[in-house]
Amino acid sequence: MPDRLYSPHTVFMRKSGHSYEIATALCSLLIGLNYNAYVVSGYAVRDITLKIMTRINCPFPEHEEKEEEPPAEVLDPKYVLKPPLDLRSKFLLQMEQRKRDKELAEKKRVEEEKRKEIEELEKPPFDELHGLRLHAWVLILPEKRDIKEPFFIEPSSGYRYETNSTQYSGIESVWNDTNYWVNLQDCSNGLGEIDFNLHNVANWEHLLVGEPIDWRKMKPQDDMDEDELRLMEIYQEKHLDMPMPWSMAINISHDVVQTRFPNGVRSTCYKRTLVEEFAPYVQDDGLVVRVCRFHDLECSPDQLYIIEERYENRHDHLIKIVEQIATGLTTEYFSRGREDATKVHQFYALDNEAESARTVEFYNKSRFDCMSKLELHNQWMKETYVDRDDFFAYRHVEYAKRGHPPPGILEGPRRIVLNVLEKFNRNPSKKASDDIAIREFAIIAKEIHLKFHYDKGKVTASTRDFIKPPMSEMSDRLIFNPDLTSGYQAEMGAKPPRQLNLFNLLEQQIKEEEESLRQVREIEEQVAEFVRLRDMEKAVPKLDxxxxxxxxxxxxxxxxxxxxxxxxxxxxxxxxEETDFLSPYLVKLTVPVIISPTIAQKLKADCLKDFKQLLVDRANDIQHQFEMCTAEIQQKQQWYTQVLDTLTLLEEENYFKELNNAKFHLHTLEMRLARHRDLSGPRYQALANYLDSHPALEVLSNND
CATH class of the missing domain: 1.10.287 (Helix Hairpins)
Incomplete structure (x- = not known):
């Protein structure tokens, strides 16, 4: 049991305290928010008292990709096929079912054994002081803020526990700003059967006479006059109440709230997880949470399999990065607001080139082309579109493998396109036989394949194939050859298409092929620019x-x-004018003389010697200031230890301010000294190079 208790204001100022101080501070805040809160003094298990979180699940669940399920197709029951009669042997079916049940039971047994084995491994070690470790936590009782059942709050972690939790083994007393209650109930079997009704004097003995004011109920008799009622109220209010607190009111400044943790950083080891939390703007890249997940309980570095990072206030709207350690697969998540409307970017960290495999998802409503997904590979590219006015929905581009161009084609800086496949949604304003569903441009084979939409009630769809004429016939005007086209018409009895219509269709598709290739190259440029932009955003992150x-x-x-x-x-x-470091030494030459190699060598040596001595003097001066500051801090700490019991709150507050300023000055001197040591060599070499190129010492270079 601690012999002293600092006020909540001091606890927040010092950002530290034992369990009783932290519980009192939390209880004070909860009472201020109109919660029926109490500080509990009792006993807890070793993990709670020492804040060991390695057997507690991480509060940040592992990221799981949500797959959108396509809406179930509702069929008219009139046309649903009836299942055929089951002619299999019922005995064989029973034997198969018995075999499946046996396999399922065996699987459950193995899983249960594995679960018990894991529980045994995760079980806390034997504690010789079990049930004897003093601890303080917070109790929340009903009657206020729509609280239905009592529960505990662990102030060191903020976790909520039920009153029958095994983390707490006993209660000695509870108190708040109104009274102090001593527990008279047996806690040898845990807290599951403890009655938390503080009105029951058989279970709770209060220290101060009388009940809290909000518990007192006046029951005047009907024949009592006003004087008797006033006298009755005086008798009821004459009990000794809890004295008013003499400590300062809690005052948490805004900058302290923004820091969230001491020095803005907190690291916690949970079960198979290491969580690092940072206050906003503490990290230059906006990192606020880093979660490292491991396969083992010891969190061995070689068992790390995933790293999740969460960001805030990023100018590039980055909110999360998930990296798979084994494969290097990295997934970046962005919020709305980017110019390119990127939503998800998935790539491999070890192979992050423009032509490497990657997947990019977009907020399609924020893009002018309504692209929702872009998948890239070194030999293909897929584009998916949603809700376009031209009903364009999909494009698949096939590339030739790098270093293996098709015969007769030279490979350039861009990949060679072999094939382009495009898909379109149904356009209700067109006939099904005129509405293209799938269009394929075989670039190398110089062919165009069209497949039209299915008409209502049809089981086949019309098709049309074209073989493009040679380039010599397409230079001036297109010449149509009926032998280079073939097709199939799904409509029974339909007339064959006219040659003029086929010519117009071929001419239109040739133009569409050129436009598709142009769009493919444009997408490739956008991907390359996106990769360069992401590299810049990673190297120089900006925060809003x-x-x-x-x-x-x-x-x-x-x-x-x-x-x-x-x-x-x-x-x-x-x-x-440029500073001449040699001019003070040239002035010493009283009469104009021709600088000989000996004089030049002496001038250079004197200049370098004085500069070296200057660097040494600066280092000694910084070192002397560092030692003086260290001695001052030690002296302050010794003084604080000696007069700790006699200090007033204001004196202690001034002491902490002076100590923090001294530590900051000490850290500054340490950084200056390290920087001076790192730059002394390069500065000395720069001066030597400057003197070698000085016109007055040109004789040295000529002499060499």
Whole structure:
């Protein structure tokens, strides 16, 4: 049992505390929100008291792709085929069913044994102090905020537990801002049978005389006058009530709320999962949650199989990345708002070229071409469209394999298109025999294959095949040859199509082929540009800041002013003459003399020697400041340890502010010293190169 209890305000200021302090802070907030909350002092299991989360399921469930099921086709029962009579032997059917039942029972038995084995492995180790570990948590009782049943809240994790949970083994007492109740019930069999009715004095003994004000009920008699009623109220209110708190009111600043965790970072090990959480804007790339999933309970690095990352405030609208470690398959998820309307981008991290395998899904209503999905492979590409005005729905492009072009064709920077297959939805304004359903352009074979839609009540569809004439016959005007076309008409008794109509159809399809190839190349350029854009967005991520975000806007404003000042100073330096590092040494030559190789070597050596000494002096000065700051921090910590019991709240608050400032200054000195050490060598070499190219020391290069 702790001998002291810091106030909730101090707990939030220090961002730390033991279970009693954290439970009191949480209970205070819940009471302020009109919950019937109490602090519970009792006993809990080892995992709860030490906040061991490795046997608790991760609060972030594993991502699962939701497959959209096509709507079930409703058939007219009048035309549904009746199933044929089952002529199989009933005995054989029973034997097969018995065999299946036996296999199913065996499968369930194996699964049950495996489940028990896993439970045994996940079972917590034996605890010698089981039932003796003191702990504090929060109890929520009914009567307020539509709470139906009592339950517990673990303040260290925020998890809710039922009152019969095995995580808690006993209750000594409960209290809040109105009274203190001691538990008189037996907890040897757990808390499942504990009665949480605090009105029952047989189970709960309250410390302060009288009940809380909202529990008291006046029962005046009918013949009592006003004086007797007033006297009765005085007698009922004369009990000793819980004193008012003397600590400061809870005041959590907005920047502390935004940080969410101490230093803005929290790492938690759950069952087979490692979760890292970050406050917004702590990470430069907008990362707020990283979930690493493992196959084993120990979370061994070699058992890692998936990494999920969640982002916020990204300018590119990235919200999640899921990476499969074994295959390298990476899936990126985006919210609405991107210029290219990307929804999902799936690719392989080790092979992320423009022609590599990838799948891109779009918000089709946000794209002018209504594309909903784009699938790419090194030998094919699939495009899917939804709700287009021209009823275009699908395109499949087949490419020649790189390095294996078709005979007679030279391979260029772009892949060679072998075949283009397009599909169209039904256009109600056209006859089925004139409405194209599937169109195939065999680019290499120079053929065009058309298949029209099925008419209502028909089991076949019309088709038409064309063989394109040679290029020599298509240069000036198209010449139609009836021998180069063939087709099938589904309508019985229909007249064969006129040659003029076939000529117009062929001419139209040749133009459509050129347009399709142009669109294919345009999609390829869009994919290449998309890959380059994603590489840039990953390398230099940008975050959006709300105009209502005071903290981030303040930093952005300060940074903008600093950049403007730096640009101004840079422009001013560009106007000035270049600094001559050798001029102070040349001035020492009192009379004009011809600089000999010996003098030039001495000038160079003196300049480098003085610069080296300057670097050493700077490093020593930073090191001296670092040691002074370290000694100051140690002195402050020793002083705080000595006078801890006599400090006022204001003095303690000032101490923490001074300590944080000193630690920040110490961290700055450490970074300056490390940067100075890293840059000393390159700066010394840059000065040496500058002196080698100096006109006054040209004699050294000539001498060499």
């Amino acid at each position: 800041v709300s105009i209502f975000n005071r903290e981030q806007n303040k930093e952005y404003k300060k940074g903008m002013l600093e950049r403007e000042q730096q640009q101004k100073e840079h422009r001013e330096r560009e106007v000035e």
